[in-house]
Amino acid sequence: MDIELITTLFRTSIRMATPILLASLGGALTYHAGIINVAMEGLMLISAFFSVVFSYLTGSAFYGIIAGVVASMLISLLYSVFVSFLKANNFAIGFAINILISSLTLFLMRVMFQGKNAFNSPDIASIMELKVKTGNYFLDNYLLNFSILTYLSIAIAFLLAYIIYKTSFGLRLRVCGEMPQALTAAGIKVGVIQLWASILCGGLCGLAGAQLSLYNVRMFSRDMTGGRGFVALAAILISGGKPKRVLFISLLFGLFDALSVKLQNEKIAPQFALMLPYIMSVVVLLLFHLKTRKQYGKA
Amino acid sequence: MIGTRTLSFRKLLLSLLLVLCILSVWALIIWFGGESPFKGFRYIIEGSLGNHYQFLSTLNKMVPLILAAAAVAVPAWTGMWNIGGEGQLLLGAFGAALVGFSIDFGVGLVNIVVALIVSAAFGMAWAAWPAFFKIKLRMDEVVTTLMGNYIAAQLIAYLINNPFRDPRSPLAQTPYIKSSFVIPYLFEGSQFSATFFVAIGMVLVLFIFRKRFITGYEFDITGSNPVFAGLSGIRVKKTKLLSMLIGGALAGLAGGLLVLGMTQRVMQSFSPGYGFTGLLICLLAFNDPLLIVGIAFLFSALQTGSVNLQLFTSVPAEISGVLQAVMVLFVAAFKTFIVGRREG
Numbered sequence: 351m352d353i354e355l356i357t358t359l360f361r362t363s364i365r366m367a368t369p370i371l372l373a374s375l376g377g378a379l380t381y382h383a384g385i386i387n388v389a390m391e392g393l394m395l396i397s398a399f400f401s402v403v404f405s406y407l408t409g410s411a412f413y414g415i416i417a418g419v420v421a422s423m424l425i426s427l428l429y430s431v432f433v434s435f436l437k438a439n440n441f442a443i444g445f446a447i448n449i450l451i452s453s454l455t456l457f458l459m460r461v462m463f464q465g466k467n468a469f470n471s472p473d474i475a476s477i478m479e480l481k482v483k484t485g486n487y488f489l490d491n492y493l494l495n496f497s498i499l500t501y502l503s504i505a506i507a508f509l510l511a512y513i514i515y516k517t518s519f520g521l522r523l524r525v526c527g528e529m530p531q532a533l534t535a536a537g538i539k540v541g542v543i544q545l546w547a548s549i550l551c552g553g554l555c556g557l558a559g560a561q562l563s564l565y566n567v568r569m570f571s572r573d574m575t576g577g578r579g580f581v582a583l584a585a586i587l588i589s590g591g592k593p594k595r596v597l598f599i600s601l602l603f604g605l606f607d608a609l610s611v612k613l614q615n616e617k618i619a620p621q622f623a624l625m626l627p628y629i630m631s632v633v634v635l636l637l638f639h640l641k642t643r644k645q646y647g648k649a
Numbered sequence: 650m651i652g653t654r655t656l657s658f659r660k661l662l663l664s665l666l667l668v669l670c671i672l673s674v675w676a677l678i679i680w681f682g683g684e685s686p687f688k689g690f691r692y693i694i695e696g697s698l699g700n701h702y703q704f705l706s707t708l709n710k711m712v713p714l715i716l717a718a719a720a721v722a723v724p725a726w727t728g729m730w731n732i733g734g735e736g737q738l739l740l741g742a743f744g745a746a747l748v749g750f751s752i753d754f755g756v757g758l759v760n761i762v763v764a765l766i767v768s769a770a771f772g773m774a775w776a777a778w779p780a781f782f783k784i785k786l787r788m789d790e791v792v793t794t795l796m797g798n799y800i801a802a803q804l805i806a807y808l809i810n811n812p813f814r815d816p817r818s819p820l821a822q823t824p825y826i827k828s829s830f831v832i833p834y835l836f837e838g839s840q841f842s843a844t845f846f847v848a849i850g851m852v853l854v855l856f857i858f859r860k861r862f863i864t865g866y867e868f869d870i871t872g873s874n875p876v877f878a879g880l881s882g883i884r885v886k887k888t889k890l891l892s893m894l895i896g897g898a899l900a901g902l903a904g905g906l907l908v909l910g911m912t913q914r915v916m917q918s919f920s921p922g923y924g925f926t927g928l929l930i931c932l933l934a935f936n937d938p939l940l941i942v943g944i945a946f947l948f949s950a951l952q953t954g955s956v957n958l959q960l961f962t963s964v965p966a967e968i969s970g971v972l973q974a975v976m977v978l979f980v981a982a983f984k985t986f987i988v989g990r991r992e993g
Contacts, residue, residue, distance in 0.1 A: 388791060432978070436985045441730055441791065442932050446977040449925050453970025460965035461682055580795045587789055621807035628799040635793070639786040 359608050361496075365566055366611075367604020368500045369394065369558040374582035374600055375503070375510055376554030378591040382514060383547035384527035384540075388444030389429045390555050391579025392451035397422040397559025399455040402474055402570040403462070411475040411564050415499075418563075419556030425451065426552025427545070434541040434548070448579075456572055470569030477565040497565040499557055504597065506554070511593040523547060555579075577628065584631045588638045599634075606630040660987050667983040671976050678971055682964035689958060696957020697950035703957075705841040710949040712910070713738070713920075715848045715941060716903035717927025719855060720772075720896040722936040726859065726868040727892040728875065733779060733794030734900040735924025736801030737772035739915075741901025743805055744771030745908040746915045747813070749826025757829045764830055765847075765905045772901015773894050775801060780893035784886040790893070798924065809915055822916035832910040844910035849942065851899065856938040868892055900924065926970075929977050948973055 373390045380387040397418030405414025425447060432443040459465045479495045514520040525533050526543045533540050562578070563570050581603050589595035606627045613623035676686035684692075697707045717734045724731040731737075745768035754760050779793035806821070815824040832842045859865040871878040871888045879885045903923065908915060930948055934940035948969075955969035 386789075386791075428978075432981060436982055438981045438985065443978070443981060445732070445925075445928055446932060446974055446981065449929055450971065450974030450978065452925075453967055453974060457678075457682070457965060457967045457971050460967055577795065577799050580792055583789075584792050584796075587792070619807050619811060621803040621810065625800050625803040628796045628803075632793055632796050632800075635788060636782065636786070639782070639788050643786055 355612075359605070359612060362608035362611055363601065363604040364496055364500060365604075366607035367600045368497065368503050369561045369566070370578055370582050370585060370603050370607075371507065371597060371600035372499070372503045372558035372561065373555050373579060374585040374589075374596045375506055375593060376551035376558070377582055377586045378510065378589070378593060378596055379514075379523065379547040379554075380544070380551045381586050381591040382520075382523045382527045383544045384530065385433055385440050385544060385548070386583070387429075387548075387551060388441055388580070388583065389426070389447045390551070390582055391575050391577065392444075392448035393422045393426055393552055393555035394559040394562065394575045394579055395448075395455055395573070396425055396451045397556040398563035398574055399458065399559075399570050401560040402469065402563045405475045405564055406471055406473050409473060409475050411477045414475065414564055415477070415557065415560040418560040419553050422556030422559060423549055423552035426548045426555070429552075430545045430548035434544040452573055455570070459570065459572075468569055468571035474564070474568055476568050477561065497561060499561045499565065503557070503561075507593045507597040514591075514593065519546075558582075581627065581631050584635050588635060602634065603627065603631060663983060663987050667979060667987070670983075671979050674975050674979070675972050678968060678975070679958075679964060682962075682968055684958070684962040684964050689962070689964065692958040692961055693951065693954030695954075696960075697952075697954035699957075702839050703953060705836060705839040707946070707949045707953045708845055709839070709841045709911075710952055711942075711945045712844045712848045713903045713907055713923040714926055714930055714945040714949055715852060716899050716906070717923045718930035718934065718941045718945060719852060719927075719938065720900035720903070720924075721928050721931035722896075722934070722938065722941060723855065723868070723899065724889075724892045724896040725931065725936045726865075726872045727889045728872040729780070729783070729889050729893050729896075730791045731776060731794055731893060731896040731900075732791055732928065733776060733797040733801075733897070733924070734903075734927050735920060735922065736794075736798040737775045737897045737900035738904040738907075738920055738924055739801050739805045740775045740904070741768035741772035742904030742908045742912075742915050742919055743808060743823075744768040744901065745830075745905035746823045746826055749830040749908065749913075750824045753827055753829060755829075760827075760830045761832060761909060764826075764909060765902060768905025768908070769898040769902045772904065773898040775901070776893050776897020780890050780897075783893075784890050805915065805919070806917065809917070815914070820916065823914045825913050826908065830909055831913060832906075840911055842910045844906040847902075847906060851902070852938045852942055859938065864888075864891075900927075903927075922970075926973065929973055932977050933980055 377387045400421040401414040401418035404417035432438045433440045463469045477497045530540045585599040589599050610623050610626045614620045679686045679689035720734045745764045748764040748767045779790045782788040783790040810821040813823050834842050867883045875885050930944045933944045951969045955966040958964050959966040
């Protein structure tokens with residue numbers, strides 16, 4: 351393997367890992383609050399759509415990101431009201447929301463842009479990269495020119511590790527998932543904690559969607575999230591919602607995405623390359639479960 | 650007595666309010682699409698029920714929806730989530746096509762039955778591995794069945810591109826099935842065929858299975874209280890596995906019926922999302938087989954009606970998906986007040 355290939359793979363992995371990381375950090379919050387969030391797919395998709403629309407209309411990626419985050423937070427709020435206050439089944443509502451957003455974005459795209467299955471334009475402003483020049487060729491090209499959201503996502507991972515395990519909000523969050531009666535007994539409303547976790551999750555999924563549509567590809571296409579919300583869910587289940595582990599697993603899934611991109615140019619049938627990330631997320635989940643079963647066996 | 654009567658009056662009022670809410674949000678969406686709501690509703694109703702061709706077309710579109718919904722419902726009885734209907738349907742369709750263009754038993758009916766059994770078996774196989782991982786390793790079946798959809802889509806894309814591509818076709822698609830496999834149309838000018846009665850028949854079988862058979866009862870007990878089910882001697886894991894296999898078979902059958910009754914081959918983008926529409930239908934029908942038929946009729950009418958709407962106005966046909974999903978959310982919101990809070 352030559353150095354060029356490794357660096358390309360590395361760069362693509364980081365790029366592809368960022369949305370998965372952001373979404374799974376958001377999902378980790380609701381996971382600790384006792385909600386397995388299956389709506390992340392839809393949250394990312396609605397954000398990807400509105401990020402593109404507002405970036406196109408205003409010419410600024412910043413407003414695009416804001417619009418995406420706000421849209422995602424609103425949908426997440428809706429999800430939380432259903433799940434935490436109306437006590438609807440979280441899977442049922444999650445999938446209803448995913449399907450709603452899948453058809454809603456398609457509908458809006460047809461109405462607003464007469465687009466068929468995708469919308470792209472040179473006027474869509476892309477998310478800026480970190481522009482720091484150190485003079486060191488290696489550093490400048492391989493470590494310091496990712497999307498700003500990439501750096502933000504890594505910072506958020508460490509921030510969340512602190513919040514979840516070291517603050518009173520984090521404590522309430524974890525109690526909310528593990529022993530909600532205790533929270534009720536202490537006079538704290540379980541639904542309110544879950545609501546906050548969901549809103550934060552919406553914000554992070556919003557950033558994830560913006561990264562997808564304003565940096566990774568710079569367009570909106572039908573169902574462009576392609577199951578990443580569920581890859582993120584797999585990452586959460588494997589990591590047990592621990593942010594630093596989430597970081598590691600997301601990078602791994604990013605690597606599989608990068609390999610998939612790379613293999614599409616090779617001699618094998620492209621369908622197998624496209625299949626790879628999904629197969630690998632199942633395989634990693636399987637390995638994790640095999641390992642935990644062994645541990646249970648010993649105990 | 651008076652208490653129950655006032656209660657049911659309240660329920661009636663809430664149900665009316667629910668219908669009103671759904672209709673007004675639908676009207677808003679149609680208005681946003683660029684058409685006056687009343688005209689929009691008229692085009693949808695005329696396009697789906699206006700004359701007997703359109704009515705037959707609505708009935709015909711129900712076939713995959715009913716079976717895809719049943720594919721979610723049966724596992725849901727035991728507390729399993731089958732989100733993989735889309736993939737199972739694709740594999741079932743391919744199975745039927747594979748039999749249809751490669752084998753011939755000489756008798757039309759035998760051909761059709763064998764092809765349908767193979768399609769159900771293919772769908773079942775695609776549901777088997779997530780179910781197996783779930784009961785053996787407690788691997789979350791939501792994630793695995795969903796990933797299965799993406800894997801199946803690429804697998805089928807590969808199969809119809811390379812090994813089983815029709816050599817005479819410029820597009821990636823399988824050869825046509827032999828004419829002895831085709832389920833004929835019943836009326837001239839309409840694609841309506843006996844597949845509709847197969848779907849209805851399956852629903853009736855499921856209904857009777859659930860209400861009159863011990864295994865069906867065990868499904869319900871396993872879903873509502875697995876601990877109690879285990880204590881009363883039901884083999885919970887086996888029941889869950891079986892429900893998932895039946896679900897996969899139903900989705901596979903949907904694909905098989907589509908191939909034999911309509912498309913006669915498998916091509917790119919074979920399914921416009923039947924699996925997910927089926928999921929929505931099942932959510933609205935609260936897993937009940939007979940309700941599934943009713944909701945499937947409504948959804949199918951929305952779909953054929955929306956095509957008509959697109960024909961005459963600037964509103965895109967994709968509106969049907971939005972209308973359907975909005976309805977699910979409203980019903981979920983009102984369910985708490987009408988039926989009361991319940992798990993599941």
